[in-house]
Amino acid sequence: MIRLLGLETEYGITVEGRDAGDLLVESMELVRAYPGPHAKPWDYHPEDPRRDARGYQVRHLTRSPDDDNYRQQDAKAPPVRDQRSDRVLANGARLYNDHGHPEYATPECASVLDLVAHDRAGERILLDCVAERERQTGKRVRLYKNNSDHFGVSYGTHENYLSLREVPFEALLAGLLPFLVTRQIYAGAGKIGVEQDGASTNIFQLSQRADFFTEVASVDTLHRRPIFNTRDEPHADPARFRRLHVICGDANPSEFATALKVGATAMALALVEEGWSPGLEIREPVRTIKDLSRDQTHRWMLETMQGAKTSAVEVQRLYLAEAHRRYQGRDPETDWLLMAWDTVLRDLEEDVFRLVDRLDWVAKLHLLEEFRESESLAWDDPMMLSLDLEYASIDRQEGLYWGLVDAGQMRQVVGSKTVADAAADPPKDTRAALRGLCVRRFPESIASVCWSRLWLRNGDGEHLLDLSPLAEGVPPRLLEEVSRARSVSDLLQQVQQGARRAETPVAEASGMEE
Amino acid sequence: MHATALKGMNLERERMPLPADPVRRGPGDEGPKDPGVRRPNTKDLLERMRRVDPEQAKRYRQRSGE
Numbered sequence: 001m002i003r004l005l006g007l008e009t010e011y012g013i014t015v016e017g018r019d020a021g022d023l024l025v026e027s028m029e030l031v032r033a034y035p036g037p038h039a040k041p042w043d044y045h046p047e048d049p050r051r052d053a054r055g056y057q058v059r060h061l062t063r064s065p066d067d068d069n070y071r072q073q074d075a076k077a078p079p080v081r082d083q084r085s086d087r088v089l090a091n092g093a094r095l096y097n098d099h100g101h102p103e104y105a106t107p108e109c110a111s112v113l114d115l116v117a118h119d120r121a122g123e124r125i126l127l128d129c130v131a132e133r134e135r136q137t138g139k140r141v142r143l144y145k146n147n148s149d150h151f152g153v154s155y156g157t158h159e160n161y162l163s164l165r166e167v168p169f170e171a172l173l174a175g176l177l178p179f180l181v182t183r184q185i186y187a188g189a190g191k192i193g194v195e196q197d198g199a200s201t202n203i204f205q206l207s208q209r210a211d212f213f214t215e216v217a218s219v220d221t222l223h224r225r226p227i228f229n230t231r232d233e234p235h236a237d238p239a240r241f242r243r244l245h246v247i248c249g250d251a252n253p254s255e256f257a258t259a260l261k262v263g264a265t266a267m268a269l270a271l272v273e274e275g276w277s278p279g280l281e282i283r284e285p286v287r288t289i290k291d292l293s294r295d296q297t298h299r300w301m302l303e304t305m306q307g308a309k310t311s312a313v314e315v316q317r318l319y320l321a322e323a324h325r326r327y328q329g330r331d332p333e334t335d336w337l338l339m340a341w342d343t344v345l346r347d348l349e350e351d352v353f354r355l356v357d358r359l360d361w362v363a364k365l366h367l368l369e370e371f372r373e374s375e376s377l378a379w380d381d382p383m384m385l386s387l388d389l390e391y392a393s394i395d396r397q398e399g400l401y402w403g404l405v406d407a408g409q410m411r412q413v414v415g416s417k418t419v420a421d422a423a424a425d426p427p428k429d430t431r432a433a434l435r436g437l438c439v440r441r442f443p444e445s446i447a448s449v450c451w452s453r454l455w456l457r458n459g460d461g462e463h464l465l466d467l468s469p470l471a472e473g474v475p476p477r478l479l480e481e482v483s484r485a486r487s488v489s490d491l492l493q494q495v496q497q498g499a500r501r502a503e504t505p506v507a508e509a510s511g512m513e514e
Numbered sequence: 515m516h517a518t519a520l521k522g523m524n525l526e527r528e529r530m531p532l533p534a535d536p537v538r539r540g541p542g543d544e545g546p547k548d549p550g551v552r553r554p555n556t557k558d559l560l561e562r563m564r565r566v567d568p569e570q571a572k573r574y575r576q577r578s579g580e
Contacts, residue, residue: 010579010580011578012574013576014573014574019575020577021577023576023577026579032573066577066578067528067577068579070577098579099577099578099579100576100577100579100580101576101577101579149574149575149576150571151574151575153575153577153578154563154578155578155579156579157579158580221580222578222580223578247580367563382568383566383568385571385572386566386567386568386569386571387563387566388571389565389571389574390566393525398562398565400559400563403558403562403563406558407558409559450577
């Protein structure tokens with residue numbers, strides 16, 4: 001099977017003259033300012049974030065107590081569905097307002113490099129929104145690809161990996177937890193200070209998010225966040241698939257870090273699906289994920305349940321060695337990822353600053369340290385926190401990550417033309433291709449849309465286009481035929497014919513009853 | 515404030531051989547920017563850092579997300 005991959009990024013946002021209490025509405029208006037082709041509304045019926053992969057459903061998700069600070073302002077905001085203002089774009093992506101953050105969810109991709117391109121495309125799309133919103137209001141809007149405000153508030157960057165239902169949940173948790181706790185040594189975006197457990201601004205830690213995890217596994221995402229999220233929403237046939245929803249990662253401006261983070265995680269997941277186990281259990285994973293992030297020695301030692309001492313690098317090497325044994329030679333992208341993973345682990349052990357052009361936390365640390373030393377600043381100087389924030393700005397003229405790129409200091413893995421194409425067009429080898437095609441060709445005929453299906457209108461009612469059976473790929477011939485459709489009826493007919501050929505039911509006439 | 519020249523700003527470090535280029539190039543794609551290809555322009559970067567508002571992080575407050 002192909003492995004569907006996706007990234008969701010909630011962006012930090014500031015608007016001139018507005019405070020945090022205004023961000024629900026400001027983020028909504030920013031999303032609504034998107035000037036490109038799109039369809040709406042989002043179809044929420046198939047979704048229920050309260051379903052837990054451990055086989056039950058919670059009554060409600062835990063709310064953040066931080067919301068109580070904004071109760072009065074929130075009461076004046078539009079209803080939640082209006083606030084969200086979902087847009088599905090012609091590249092198959094979803095753009096919406098998630099609780100005061102503009103969120104870009106990439107279309108489903110079948111390769112890591114496609115995913116990196118679509119993640120980067122999200123930044124371009126949001127900058128288009130910023131330009132339009134600034135034109136409307138005359139007020140400056142800034143967006144940040146980060147995960148915390150340095151005052152104890154966090155927002156997420158989530159990864160999605162289509163996974164096999166037949167693998168027991170307990171095996172997934174046991175097999176992946178050591179990997180997820182330790183991958184921050186290359187996937188962390190870096191941050192000055194600690195925001196929980198006795199706040200401090202005197203250290204630089206690997207991860208933006210590590211401070212915010214209090215549970216090993218849970219269905220919650222807003223508060224009492226877990227390292228391993230158990231939300232059970234496959235957005236595909238639930239009898240066959242799970243969706244591994246990874247919420248413990250950072251937003252990575254670095255393309256290389258994004259590629260390695262996702263590529264290594266997909267391989268670790270494949271190993272566990274095939275029955276492999278790392279053969280170790282980390283003692284106190286919640287404490288360990290924080291300790292590793294804050295370790296100023298960069299030795300990243302940890303303790304196993306068996307009482308042994310090992311390092312985060314060695315834990316990663318366990319996964320890499322097995323992935324190398326099983327997957328080397330599979331395809332050029334896998335070979336590149338294996339080599340990149342190996343090189344990074346070696347450099348982390350020998351000299352982390354060799355990674356200054358690839359990993360966010362190293363690039364940021366180096367930049368800040370050089371500035372701090374030159375200016376004789378303390379780590380808790382307000383300027384240092386402001387530079388930390390500016391690293392994440394997606395403004396090409398202001399953001400420090402982009403300054404490094406312009407100075408030739410950051411390695412990029414997708415070209416600018418590829419990113420521009422991804423902002424306009426969906427991946428051609430996943431079900432996102434059909435979704436994007438419908439948005440581009442027949443936006444007025446879309447009654448509702450979500451990851452797994454569309455409801456399409458024609459002269460005789462509404463018809464279901466079920467994308468679930470295409471989770472494992474779209475036959476090229478089907479896509480070619482559908483792309484020539486001149487009407488919704490034509491498109492549905494083409495899909496039905498293609499489905500009959502493949503014995504895959506994806507389109508059927510039906511009243512829309514939900 | 516913070517206008518002192520950044521002496522000793524050493525952004526160029528010894529580089530180990532990197533994994534082979536993974537970039538897929540389409541027609542007209544300029545491809546990756548290899549850090550070793552052109553001389554780094556760190557002067558612009560320093561100017562960019564100096565222009566950062568030292569107080570912006572104090573004002574940066576967000577809503578709690580997922």
